[in-house]
Amino acid sequence: MKKFSYVEIALGASLIFMLLGIIYSWSQSSKLEESRKEFQNVESEIIQTVNYKKSWEIKGIDKKIKRLKNMLPSHVTNEYKINRKKAYIKLSQVDVKAINKFLVKLSSMPVQFITLEVDEVGDKYNMECRCKW
Numbered sequence: 001m002k003k004f005s006y007v008e009i010a011l012g013a014s015l016i017f018m019l020l021g022i023i024y025s026w027s028q029s030s031k032l033e034e035s036r037k038e039f040q041n042v043e044s045e046i047i048q049t050v051n052y053k054k055s056w057e058i059k060g061i062d063k064k065i066k067r068l069k070n071m072l073p074s075h076v077t078n079e080y081k082i083n084r085k086k087a088y089i090k091l092s093q094v095d096v097k098a099i100n101k102f103l104v105k106l107s108s109m110p111v112q113f114i115t116l117e118v119d120e121v122g123d124k125y126n127m128e129c130r131c132k133w
Contacts, residue, residue, distance in 0.1 A: 061109060062082050062087070062133075068105055068106060071102065071105070072098060076094045077091060078091060085133050087132070088130050089128070089130075090128050090129075091125075093126070094127060095124060095125075099127055112132050112133065115130045116128075
């Protein structure tokens with residue numbers, strides 16, 4: 001049986017430490033890459049949130065909602081109230097095209113629907129909507 005010299009033992013130990021160092025370095029670089037990707041995702045979410053906030057702070061939303069009343073026939077509007085940053089709209093006996101056009105325009109604005117109820121009465125519709133911005 002051959003005895004190992006101190007030089008061979010030192011070389012073997014240094015080889016083992018070198019391999020461990022390479023494995024550690026590789027694992028740390030993959031963790032760094034993962035944290036970079038996570039940081040980029042968080043950064044894009046923050047930018048998106050800031051853009052949403054800017055669009056929701058648009059002045060004059062109430063005026064735009066008041067202008068929507070003009071696209072409806074006067075006999076279908078039961079209530080159309082706008083107080084501060086809330087709106088209550090109640091329509092009755094509206095045809096399909098008018099209610100669809102109205103809802104598409106309203107939903108394209110930066111408003112949050114609190115309630116939206118649309119009931120069918122024959123070939124006409126009744127709608128009750130509460131929204132805020």
